[in-house]
Amino acid sequence: MxxxxxxxxxxxxxxxxxxxxxxxxxxxxxxxxxxxxxxxSSPTKGEAKLDQTLEKSQEVLKSPPMSLGEVEDRSNKGLNEVQEDADANKMKRPENTNRSTTVQEKIENALERVTGDK
Known part of the structure; x- marks a missing residue:
């Protein structure tokens, strides 16, 4: 060798x-x-202003801790117990984005292409 x-x-x-x-x-x-x-993205556009979210967060920080009932009530009103529904229309979600596909839809589409079934 x-x-x-x-x-x-x-x-x-x-x-x-x-x-x-x-x-x-x-x-x-x-x-x-x-x-x-x-x-x-447009370089002149920048981030979305979430002023209501900032205000709500600052209010919660200044207030004493919430009880369990208050947390449940606030979280049922919107996104979470701090933000509630502040600036919810500016946040990206499947409901408010066009041409968005979920991971499940992408997997189903790929499997359809591989297997040929529709």
Whole structure:
């Protein structure tokens, strides 16, 4: 049996290491590229202002702790016990986004494409 010469071994380790570094770099940049292509945003628009949410949160922070009944009442009114329904119309949800598909719908579509059933 012939053994690999030490210089060829070093060269092979170098190429394996370089390849692994390249794969780490590519795998860390692909999600950023994929996220950028599916959602086009306007750079002048910025984040949605959630002023009512901020006000409600500050009120809760200044007030004493709520009892269980108060928490249940407030959480039944909206999104949660702090925000209630403040700025609910500005938040992204499946009900208020167009062309949104759930994970379940994406899986069903992929299975339909694979199996050919509709």
């Amino acid at each position: 012939k053994f690999i010469h030490p210089s060829k071994s070093r060269l092979a380790r170098f190429f394996v290491g370089a390849f692994l570094c390249l794969m780490l770099f590519v795998s860390s940049t692909v999600p950023a590229i994929a996220a950028g292509s599916s959602h086009q």
